[in-house]
Amino acid sequence: MKTEIIKWTFRLLPALALLAAASIALATDAGGPGYSYGGTAGKSGNCLDCHGNAKGIGDRYFIDPVKYGHTSHARIGCPACHDTVGRGHPGDQLVPAKTGCLECHGDKAAEYARTPHAANASCGDCHDPHRVNAPNEISGQEMNRMCASCHKKESMAAKHARWLPQADLHLDMLPCTTCHTGSKNYVINLYIIKREGDRRKGVFRVADFAELEKIAAGKDIRSIIDRNGDNYISLAELGLFNRNPAYGHLRLQGVLTPETVTHNFEILQNRWDCTFCHASGPGAMQTSFIALPEKSGAFRRVAVEKGAVLDTLNGPPDFYLTGASRNGTLNNIGLAIIAGGMVMPVGHGFLRFLTRKNRKGKEHQS
Ligand code: HEC
Ligand code: HEC
Ligand code: HEC
Ligand code: HEC
Ligand code: HEC
Ligand code: HEC
Ligand code: HEC
Structure with a gap:
């Protein structure tokens, strides 16, 4: 069900992307963070305000906004995969959820699960969800x-x-x-x-x-x-x-x-x-x-x-x-x-x- 909704949202994306592009332009003009795909989390504000700032957040929690911004995942937004970021994040001691790939890529996951290699490497061993690219965009x-x-x-x-x-x-x-x-x-x-x-x-x-x-x-x-x-x-x-x-x-x-x-x-x-x-x-x-x-x-x-x-x-x-x-x-x-x-x-x-x-x-x- 959730998958369906997400797929449909994705089909609407060209329109949404236009809107987002417009708001990026506005945000940039205002000297703001220049990013609106990240979604908001109450008081936490825009995820990339913190996670897109290499110096502030440190290597482990850093999400490169330029690389991430190009991915299909950017268009579904951080909360699509981290849907339980607390209002008090990051100070609330709650670890945000991390949705597995299966939920949206059931077909790929099923194909992979049938192979012996599935026991050797998981999706995350080959893909960083914050940097994925289509096969024809990757060297x-x-x-x-x-x-x-x-x-x-x-x-x-x-x-x-x-x-x-x-x-x-x-x-x-x-x-x-x-x-x-x-x-x-x-x-x-x-x-x-x-x-x-x-x-x-x-x-x-x-x-x-x-x-x-x-x-x-x-x-x-x-x-x-x-x-x-x-x-x-x-x-x-x-x-x-x-x-x-x-x-x-x-x-x-x-x-x-x-x-x-x-x-x-x-x-x-x-x-x-x-x-x-x-x-x-x-x-x-x-x-x-x-x-x-x-x-x-x-x-x-x-x-x-x-x-x-x-x-x-x-x-x-x-x-x-x-x-x-x-x-x-x-x-x-x-x-x-x-x-x-x-x-x-x-x-x-x-x-x-x-x-x-x-x-x-x-x-x-x-
Ligand atoms: C005010 C700065 C700030 C904002 C805004 C923020 N985060 Fe974080 N986030 C952090 C810090 C700092 C950590 C490091 C771990 C900790 O202290 O809990 C973190 C950790 C995380 C983690 C890893 C948790 C773990 O331990 O595995 C995820 C996932 C995460 N944030 C997602 C998000 C998402 C999604 C949003 C937007 C909805 C968001 N964050 C907004 C500062 C922020
Ligand atoms: C397509 C799903 C997806 C999207 C969209 C997504 N993430 Fe993640 N994220 C994950 C998964 C899965 C992990 C766990 C990766 C792992 O453990 O190797 C993760 C891990 C993280 C971590 C912890 C890194 C670590 O090494 O502990 C942070 C911080 C984070 N995400 C922040 C974000 C922020 C901020 C956004 C939006 C800008 C975002 N994520 C968008 C799926 C996603
Ligand atoms: C919430 C839904 C969702 C989750 C969870 C998710 N993805 Fe995706 N992913 C998408 C959508 C939507 C696309 C765009 C292409 C499509 O429709 O398949 C995509 C595309 C991709 C692509 C191709 C890149 C491109 O630009 O076409 C890769 C690789 C990928 N995902 C890997 C992963 C991996 C690995 C995970 C788990 C860490 C994951 N995804 C989790 C929704 C998701
Ligand atoms: C020209 C085609 C070709 C290319 C390119 C190729 N392989 Fe292979 N690979 C084969 C064939 C055929 C075998 C079976 C040979 C054998 O059993 O000795 C094999 C065997 C293997 C094995 C099992 C080897 C063993 O003895 O355990 C692994 C692991 C492997 N390849 C990984 C890779 C990786 C990683 C790459 C990229 C760096 C790669 N291959 C590039 C054709 C190729
Ligand atoms: C997280 C670790 C990991 C990653 C990443 C990984 N593999 Fe493997 N792979 C293994 C292990 C472990 C085996 C089994 C032992 C061996 O043959 O080396 C294996 C076996 C193989 C085999 C032999 C299968 C057979 O039938 O004997 C091939 C071919 C192979 N991998 C190709 C690849 C290719 C291509 C990639 C990159 C797209 C890749 N692997 C990435 C861990 C990995
Ligand atoms: C051994 C390495 C490896 C593993 C494990 C792996 N993938 Fe991939 N995947 C690739 C490669 C290589 C490509 C082609 C290049 C690219 O788009 O990243 C790819 C492409 C994709 C694509 C884009 C396909 C397309 O045609 O647009 C999706 C989606 C995807 N993988 C999802 C997953 C999911 C979900 C899992 C776990 C069930 C997974 N992958 C596990 C190596 C791997
Ligand atoms: C999957 C495709 C593929 C397979 C299978 C393959 N090759 Fe190649 N081969 C290539 C490519 C690509 C190059 C590099 C082309 C270049 O340098 O112009 C190459 C280069 C070579 C070269 C060097 C040619 C030169 O001009 O320097 C030799 C020799 C060669 N292959 C022999 C073989 C033999 C023998 C086999 C079978 C055992 C084989 N190849 C199987 C794709 C393949």
């Missing part, structure tokens, strides 16, 4: 961080390397969910990564909003790569980005990401099959996007020219298309790899083309 790297709290990167690389060549590369270029959930509809998300440290020893990690904002010098960060501002990235624009000396410390990292994931974290037999990804032919010309970070930590995506991918097929020297590897036995692929790393059609060639500056960089280093 592959961040999804992998959810897993890394229990499945350490090094030991995972070692375990997968028993059968998967270049396991490190695979684990960098693929979210774990691509192989371990019933995932569907793959796209390539290209993230702008930034070198930390000096040219030789520096490591790359996904650049955040603040860093890119600085680089864009006051303009929309999209302008770093979308030069003409048409909200579409042409291959020419990708080229300009790759060649721009001012962006020497920036690169693109392509991650083959599923658009939808299930909650069955398991070993799927067809992911042993290299041709699940390493198949050739136009059918596998994945859709790709540049994923740009937003202030909230979520990502918004800008489409990358599709036809351009096909155009490049015959072009760049480091793009290989081998129909021959279709039979997909590990041996054949293994042989081809030994024969000079000339396999990798599809996503591969494409990814390697788009991110080829990376490898040039590496060659300089070695």
Whole structure:
């Protein structure tokens, strides 16, 4: 029942959100806290007045208002999950209730409960309810961080390397969910990564909003790569980005990401099959996007020219298309790899083309 009501409230949200936006504007004008989603609790006032103030409340009880503000949960408000905050809070010694996820996400919970992994991790081990994002707004790297709290990167690389060549590369270029959930509809998300440290020893990690904002010098960060501002990235624009000396410390990292994931974290037999990804032919010309970070930590995506991918097929020297590897036995692929790393059609060639500056960089280093 409660779930129904909440679902309906949610459907009304666009209208409510408008109202809220208006009140945010007013509150900001008045120099107030600038937030009204939080709901009120009698004398306690707006929850985020206290909980959104990092210094005042301390790490444990801090809710980042910008990150939280972007989530679907912000629209249902704190009291939807903490419905028993006393009037005397926080001085009343009463611990506010914390609604479980089940109440509103019964479908996901039921799906997950049927899997053996449910005994290993609870919803809260992977999701912070104050920072949730939709699957297409979250980076592959961040999804992998959810897993890394229990499945350490090094030991995972070692375990997968028993059968998967270049396991490190695979684990960098693929979210774990691509192989371990019933995932569907793959796209390539290209993230702008930034070198930390000096040219030789520096490591790359996904650049955040603040860093890119600085680089864009006051303009929309999209302008770093979308030069003409048409909200579409042409291959020419990708080229300009790759060649721009001012962006020497920036690169693109392509991650083959599923658009939808299930909650069955398991070993799927067809992911042993290299041709699940390493198949050739136009059918596998994945859709790709540049994923740009937003202030909230979520990502918004800008489409990358599709036809351009096909155009490049015959072009760049480091793009290989081998129909021959279709039979997909590990041996054949293994042989081809030994024969000079000339396999990798599809996503591969494409990814390697788009991110080829990376490898040039590496060659300089070695
Ligand atoms: C006047 C400041 C203030 C306001 C306003 C406030 N809180 Fe708190 N809250 C605190 C402090 C301080 C704590 C730390 C624990 C304590 O002292 O009880 C806390 C703790 C909590 C906890 C964690 C309790 C626990 O121990 O697990 C929750 C949940 C919580 N608040 C929710 C809310 C919600 C929801 C609202 C708005 C309806 C709200 N708070 C408004 C100051 C505030
Ligand atoms: C979708 C449900 C949901 C919403 C909305 C929500 N919370 Fe929570 N909150 C939870 C759950 C569940 C926990 C317990 C998490 C845990 O124990 O890991 C929690 C924990 C907390 C804690 C305690 C953190 C700790 O580590 O002890 C505070 C403080 C808190 N919430 C404040 C807020 C405030 C303030 C808001 C609104 C700005 C809010 N919450 C909105 C579900 C929610
Ligand atoms: C009071 C209802 C409620 C509770 C409790 C709740 N959620 Fe949600 N959650 C929602 C709504 C509404 C959405 C928006 C999308 C939808 O309709 O499913 C959402 C969306 C999400 C999303 C996707 C993010 C997005 O923007 O689409 C995740 C992940 C999520 N919830 C996780 C959790 C987890 C984990 C918990 C338990 C800690 C939880 N939720 C508890 C109502 C709730
Ligand atoms: C082992 C890690 C893990 C656990 C445990 C887990 N999730 Fe998720 N969940 C994910 C990942 C990864 C995604 C996709 C990225 C995202 O949106 O956060 C996701 C997505 C979601 C979404 C958004 C789905 C969509 O298609 O919009 C909801 C809602 C959600 N989870 C709820 C839950 C609930 C409820 C539980 C507990 C019953 C739970 N999750 C347990 C990893 C987990
Ligand atoms: C809270 C800890 C925790 C988190 C977070 C977690 N796992 Fe697990 N997972 C475990 C444990 C414990 C096992 C069982 C022992 C093992 O195989 O390591 C396991 C087992 C697995 C297995 C093997 C299942 C089988 O059938 O043998 C897979 C696959 C897996 N996890 C994938 C994931 C993925 C993908 C994520 C992130 C989206 C994730 N896990 C996040 C704790 C966790
Ligand atoms: C290319 C597909 C692929 C990717 C990417 C992948 N896995 Fe796996 N993983 C597999 C397959 C296939 C197995 C079964 C291999 C075996 O049993 O030795 C497996 C086995 C596992 C196991 C059980 C291993 C054991 O021996 O206990 C865990 C846990 C696991 N994966 C977690 C992860 C996590 C976490 C990630 C992301 C960092 C990840 N996997 C990325 C395909 C993949
Ligand atoms: C779930 C998808 C997936 C599966 C399954 C998969 N790969 Fe990959 N593979 C990738 C991606 C993505 C990359 C990185 C692409 C890039 O660098 O352009 C990659 C890279 C590689 C590379 C390095 C290519 C290069 O150009 O440097 C080799 C070699 C490789 N894979 C072999 C295999 C073999 C052998 C198997 C089966 C045992 C396999 N892969 C299974 C997705 C996959």
